[in-house]
Amino acid sequence: MAPGQPAVPAQGTPQGKHLGPPKNALFYDPRLRSVVVQVLLCAVILFFGWVIFDNVTDNLARNKITSGFGFLSAVAGFDISQTLIDYSISTSTNFRAFWVGLLNTLLIAALGIVLATVIGFVIGIGQLSNNWLIAKLSKGYVGIVRNIPLLLHLLFWYNAVLKALPDFRNSLLLPGGAYLNSRGLILPRATLSGHPELVLVALAVAIAIAIVLYTKAKRQRERSGKSIPVVLPSLFLIVALPLVTALVAVHATWTYPEIGRFNIRGGAEILPEFVALLIAISIYTAAFIAEVVRAGMLSVSKGQTEAAAAAGLRRGQILKLVVIPQASRVIIPPLTNQYLNLTKNSTLAVAIGYPDFVQIFTGTVLTSTGQAIEVVALTLAVYLVISLITSLAMNIYQARTRLVAR
Amino acid sequence: MKRSLNTMTIAATFALAMPALAAPTMAAGLLDQVKARGSVSCGSNGQLPGFGLPDAQGNWTGFDVDYCRAIAAAIFNDPTKVKFVALTAKDRFTALQSGDVDVLIRNTTWSSSRDSQLGLNAAGTNYYDGQGFIVRQSIKVNSALELNDASICVQQGTTTELNLADYFRANKMKLKSVAFAQLDEALKAYDSGRCDAFTADASALYSVRIKFSKPEEHVVLPEIISKEPLSSFVRHGDDQWFDVVKWVLFGMLNAEEYNVNKANLDEQMKSENPDIKRLLGTEGSYGEQLGLTKDWVYRIVKHVGNYGEVFERNLGPSSPLKVTRGLNALWTKGGIQIAPPVR
Structure with missing residues (x-):
């Protein structure tokens, strides 16, 4: 439509006058009609859901297939290669296995999201770099990585990690007493005594001080236009305070791993399955995040950058104060999608034997109990909840960073 | 997949x-x-x-x-x-x-x-x-009872996985199992050295041995740990x-x-x-x-x-x-x- 031409014909539209009062007012009442339609739709959906539920229970009962959630309290009786909480073959229940699997999935998702975001932002900004080499390398990364299916990434990293490392008899002894071999990375394990909880307290205090500093500096800047450096001092504080506390208040006894008959014994283990999955999923998702970031940066008009430069801001300040706040509005919704994808894609772990939620619960627990409907329903619910929480967190973040007109 | x-x-x-x-x-x-x-x-x-x-x-x-x-x-x-x-x-x-x-x-x-x-x-x-174990000859194991602390590859979702845990528990041995959803993935991991042993029904062990890169380097251990x-x-x-x-x-x-x-x-x-x-x-x-x-x-x-x-x-x-x-x-x-x- 040409500018200047109004969307609606200028002279008063004679809608009401021409149609006159409808013959059946009730039927044509838009509000009533929408309510009726919605009620009917809900009824149909509910009825459909009830039919499914009724059929399932009926069929299960007729075929004498056990149903219900009693299996959750039965002893699981299988081994899990990576457990973040206590889990024993002889006493832990299927419900415990549920939590073990869920935590393993959350671990991979959380670390994957952090890693993918960092790589993705670096590559995304790199694509817009004025440096020819950096720009081309970043573009090449995106072009290659996102066009290869994730499963192949996974198998590549898993087999690359496994094949490249020596077997445990020829383990590499790393400085500090850690071992690296095809069974994973085995680190010395620390047994803490003294007051380890004080370190957490110190960390909390340091973060609180940093927040106070930051708010003060911001207020100062808005009032007087002078900025005080806060980032480096805060970081220093956050690292140094817990560290000093640890040195003073905590006494650590180190158990060093040693070569046993079959494996490196003692020590904390990082499985190759975990590493392969983390690398593959982060690198893969980072390629998509890079594109999201690039699109977001490009969405900020060049005039903004030029105006900021004319106002005397430095390059870093332009990025931090002008470009990123505006770009983040465009970046966050698709970024949320990528986070959700990453979490859901982590179910491919089954291909390489990482004990994630699907592997443990929808795999072993399902087959050892045979209660497919309950297990699959719980699995769907778990991923739904994880995804909804991720979306919620991102929505809250977006609401806080929304452009506020002043 | x-x-x-x-x-x-x-x-x-x-x-x-x-x-x-x-x-x-x-x-x-x-x-x-x-x-x-x-x-x-x-x-x-x-x-x-x-x-x-x-x-x-x-x-x-x-x-x-x-x-x-x-x-x-x-x-x-x-x-x-x-x-x-x-x-x-x-x-x-x-x-x-x-x-x-x-x-x-x-x-x-x-x-x-x-x-x-x-x-x-x-x-x-x-x-x-019945369930058995297959190992590389080079690790010089003659009995499943010597597998304490060994890494064992297994296919998940089978009675095999449960028997394995039972056997190690009964003999007070420490188990490090690595479970794979697919038989082929479990075998590949064993063949590439991720595990010391692979466990499955004895019939399957004979059957999978012919898939390995060097079948003659693997032996099936004598113990049968379950009836299947x-x-x-x-x-x-x-x-x-x-x-x-x-x-x-x-x-x-x-x-x-x-x-x-x-x-x-x-x-x-x-x-x-x-x-x-x-x-x-x-x-x-x-x-x-x-x-x-x-x-x-x-x-x-x-x-x-x-x-x-x-x-x-x-x-x-x-x-x-x-x-x-x-x-x-x-x-x-x-x-x-x-x-x-x-x-």
């Missing part, structure tokens, strides 16, 4: 929820449905040489596969009227429960919970197996179909016992031995009583062979697997395979 298998579990779950698919046994008996459809749908292992494996042309071969073919031969006089569905350990029971397959013959262990709470019936043990009667399974609630699946196996076993084989089949049709006459249907109407024809065993032996022939062809010394009969020899020859009489 794994994605599609999970999808299959979920799809099968939903199939269980749908009214149309959920009541496959109600209208007519499954045997009549199969006859009307013109083929048997058989859940099989698609990855295990010797038991169930499609070749490059899509022809299925194996010991379990031949059991399916024998059912088709008995019903249709044509062993090719089988639709094979490759199932993973994880998906197999759901596929059978939801009516996706008519019978599950996929090296599946008969246990009390599978017989009861899954709503299934085990319809006869076609192979008596591998059986066919059908759904609860259709006794006629249950009988058919059960008796096809018994027919094959009886045929071996009475020395009825592919070569002498037509000669044996003239036999005066009353056992053979009843078996081959030249006397009585035992086949009809099962819902089949008089000559059901004749059809099975003609197209597929007796139990011994099927064993020999797929697993025995003339096959790449070279498994000895052991427990699976007939009861008359020192084994425990025995079939009730046809009479």
